[in-house]
Amino acid sequence: MILVSYRTVRITELMAYEFGQVEGGFNELNESELKTAIPSGMGFKAFMEQLKQGHLVLLTDSPSTPMLISESGAMGGARTWALNSQATDNLEPAAQNALLARTRMSGSSAGYSRSKSLHPPLPMPTYIPEPPRPDYSDEPPKLKYEYSFEIACSPDSVRKAGNCHFILTKTKNEVELGRWAETKTEHGTRYTIQTAFDEPKRLVAQVASRPMGISPTHPVKVRNIGAQVASEGFIPVTPTVQLGERLGFPTEGFYYHFHDRQLVQEYRLLGDKRWNFYATLSWHQRLDPERGYNTNQSAILVFWKLGGKVVENQYLVYLERQITRDELDSLTDDWLNEHGVKLDIPQLLEATKHPIIQRTEAAKPAEQKQPEPVNHIVQTDPETGTRETWTKIANQYGLAPKALLDLNPQYDADPMSLSVGASLNVQKPQPQRIEKESVYEIPPESPKRFNQPLNTFYGYTGYCLADSSIVSISNERLVEKDIPVVNLKILSTESKATDYGKLAFLALPASTAGSNLGIVSTNTTSTLGKWSISGEALRSFARVGGGLITALWPSQLGDGTLEGNPEFATSDTTTMRVRFNMYTDENGKQQIVGIKTGEGSAYGDRVAKREAVQQGQHFIAELDNGITITWTPDGSTDVLTPDTVLPENDQLDVHNIWVRPIEEHEQEIGTVLYPEEDLAEYIITFPADAGLSPLYLVFSKPKVKPLEVGTYGELAPRSKKDGMDIDHIPSFKAVEKWATSDGQPLTAKELAELKKATHGIAIPHEVHKECSRTYGGRNQPEQSTVDSQDLRKAAQKDMEAIALCLQEHGYSQEEIEYSFDELHKLNEESGIYD
Known part of the structure; x- marks a missing residue:
């Protein structure tokens, strides 16, 4: 705190050299500040009344609001003194007249005359005035020196954030100073004022003419004119707190600025969902939450440099209630870090220079088609x-x-x-009805401690973040581009899955013979369209009753962009800020969770990328393991309704999916999630001219079951480390010889495609090794040649060879016969049985 000393004289004893020291803002001072100036035996109220009536005058070396303003006389005449219009309301008219009369009686000319009538003065203690000093005001001294300080933003941003201003206090030698000159610098603005005397001076930060705790406590040094050296500097910061993946503005509680474990300033939030704040009367030795300044602020000024050195050991703290005396008297680094953040000056200066992440434009709602004219x-x-x-x-x-x-x-x-x-024409045009969807976006990058302001805002429907009094940063106008945004406190790391974009859970109904996927739950209607799935996933999903597919249109990817990023365009993988996983609950139902990725996460953030190809109005993406996803954006009329899809999962709601670190999920649900290798996970991109955002898909790869039949290309990728072998029946060698019986050899690519297309059965490795007639070296060339001449007969021999072993491993005759019959049907349909 800046301690200002005051003294009192009778108006009749006011000297000419003291005219510039008369305090006009005495009404804003409290009793403790005026304790040394109140005459002995006089109460505070009586003292204030004496000042208003003009019997007494309050003097200080640096009045916050001077009562008298001096002006040079015309044509070299004597200096004149006039009443300051900002302070006259504090004096009665008679007191104003008496003060002007005193300036004339001391040899100076007043700006205008007043009558001299006053209330009868009260008895005063003996006052011994200081020796008179020569008044050289008629001859202004030559300006030889300058003082500069710096603020790391533009003057306009300072005004918007709280209208704090600085003064260089007057001295006995230098009773008048000019105006600050502003110069743009690398980090913001340098303010320079010229002086006549090389002497220590005080720099005072003020809000509404009252000194702030940010004012340096040490005298500042002037330099020769032209030095342009700013040894003191300040940085305004915008305080915020973190909820999930968003920063927001608190509306209840207090902010605290500490330096070297001393309270610099306490700020109180306005409350009632208002996020501005004001400085209170508190200082380190005394807590007083009352308003100390009549200006609201949106930024806090902190130290950058003092005496030419970068200031360290500064903290900003957020509390939902006022700090206690015990807490203030026993500050520790642990407590400060728990409730706030230690300021890193280099990082604060760099924050506003960080790249502004390009954002994707929100899709415009489709125009309503007008009906054909009648x-x-x-x-x-x-x-x-x-x-x-x-x-x-x-x-x-x-x-x-x-x-x-x-x-x-x-x-x-x-x-x-x-x-x-x-x-x-007899039909009126239908009015355009565009229903606005609620928007719950996240910023283009995860919150940091010190943030580029233009990377912190996000689209959000609602004034406050859900279930809180934290105001959303829902518009660029809520931040200043050259004031860093500081994350003081992480209130919660949890976020909803729907925060990350448009989300849908899809499934294939078990009762449906087709391949169309239905909606289990979604938070959007504008991007769903019609979905279908083919390949091994179709058979497997139908068999198990409709596996879940999670589809997310992310508002931003992990690097903050969706398009225009060279890495995204050329890499086979991309970064995701959220990924999804699944687990099977105690009731055997498949459940979905969101996994937070990024720094400090044990879960990887890279996802494979696949490009969809447009075929007419459809977009087709070929995934691994023979899976094909087809999406028709405008086919929403054919989408199955939620009540036909997975009725046992009717409580699965996209709005109830939380995104947390993986270890927190596993601790809460009491079971491990699916291994990553058991998931099919992709970012699907679309042709540039399609105007479609990338799509993130994830679903569980269906495991092969014992005695499951299908193509080798469908079964083999799903049979890894499960103790199963996929046995070609008939053997692939026999099929290869059958395919080349016309004398035309197959290329390597054709052989690979043929192998994936031939059929087989999943059997235990022991059965394959011990009983198969074609395992390893048993399938001699002579045998495969004979088998190629009648593949049906060869398949029957292969089945008979393993049937007994399968029974010995616990499979029933009915199960074995059913699988063999299905395998014969597949071979018949493929055309290998002549």
Whole structure:
């Protein structure tokens, strides 16, 4: 705190050199600040009344609001003194007259005259004035020196953030200073003022003419004019707190600025969902939460440098209630870090220089299609034998004649020119109804301690973040581009999955024979369209009753961008800020969780990328393991309704999915999530001219089951480290010889495709090794040649060879026969049975 000393004199004893020291803002001072100036035996209220009536005058070396303002006389005349219009309301008219009269009696000319009537003065203690000093005001001293300080932002941002201003206090030698000159610098603005004397001076930060705790406590040094050296500097910061993936503005509680474990300033938030704040009367030795300044602020000024050295050991703290005396008397680094953040000056200076992340434009809502016009062909009226009248036609369609004419402006000039056989429009255009979807976006990058302000705002429907009094930073206008945003406290790291974009859970109904996916839950209607799945996933999903697919249109990817990023365009993988995983609960139901990735996460953030190809109105993405996803953006009319999809999962809601670190999920649910290798996870990109944002898909790879049949390409990728082998029946060697029996050899690529297309059965490795007639070296060339001549017969031999072993491993005869019959059907359909 800056301690200002005051003294009191009778107005009749006021000296000329003291005119510039008269304090006009005495009404803003409290008793403790004036304790040393109140005459002995006089109460505070009586003292203030004496000041108002003009019996006494309050003096200080640096008045916050000078009562008298001096002006040089015209043509070299004597200096004149005038009352300061900002302070006259504090003096009674008679006191104003007496003060002006005193300036004339001391040899200076007043700006205007007043009567000299005063209330009778009260008895005063003996006052011994200081020796008179020569008044050289008529000859201003030559300006030889300058003082500079720096603020790391523009003057306009300082004004918007709280209108704090600085003064260089006057001295006995230098009673008047000019104005600050502003110069743009690398980090903000340098303020320079010229002086006449090389002597220690005080720099005071003020809000509404009252000194702030940020004012340096040490004297500052002036330099020769032109030095342009700013040894003191300050940085304004915007305080915020973190909820999930967003920063926001608290509206209840207090901010605290500490330096070397001493309270610099306490700020109180306005409350009632208002996020501005004001400085209180508190200082380290005394807590007083009352308003100390009549200006609200949106930024806090902190030290940058003092005496040419970068200031360290500064903290900003946020508390939902006022700090206690015990807490203030026993500050520790642990407590300060728990409730706030230690300021890193280099990082604060760099924050506003960080790249501004390019944002994707929100998709515009589709225009409502107008219905085809309805026309009326003008007929002959059977009652009159003439053409129908405008009135009669209008009545048929519930229109007024004037409204019908408005729909057909070609007849405005001559309505009577209407003739039989003419076509009239009789349908009003439908009004455009565009329903706005709620927006719950996240910023383009995860919150940091010190943030580039233009990377912190986000689209958000609602003034406050959900279930809180924290105001959302929902618009760029809420931050200043050159004031860093500081994350004081992480209130919660949890966020909702829907914060990350448009989300849908899809599934294939077990009762549906087709391949169309239905909606289990979604937070959007504008991007769903029609979905279908083919390949091994279709069979497996249908068999297990419709596996879940999570589809997310992310508002931003992990690097903050969706398009225009070279790394995203060329890499086979991309970064995700959220990924999804699954687990099976105690009731056997599949559940979905969101996994937070990024710094400090044990879960990777890279996801494979696949490009969809447009075929007409469809977009087709070929995934691994023979899976094909087809999406028709405008096919929403064919999408299955939620009540037909996974009725046992009717409580699965995208709005109830939390995003947390993986270890927190596993601790809460009491079970491990699916291993990453058991998930199919992709970012699907679309052709550049399609205007579609990338799509993130994840679903559980269906595991092969014992005795499951299908193509080798469908089964083999799903059978890893499960003790199963995929046994070709008939053997692939026999099929290869059958395919080349015309004498035309196959290329390596054709052989690979043929191998994936041939059919097999999943059997235990021990059965394959011990009983298969074609395992390893048992399938001699002579045998495969014979088998190739009758593949049905060869398949039957292969089945008979393993049937007994399968029974010995616990499989029933019915299960074995069912799988063999299915395998014969697949081979028959493929055309290898002649």
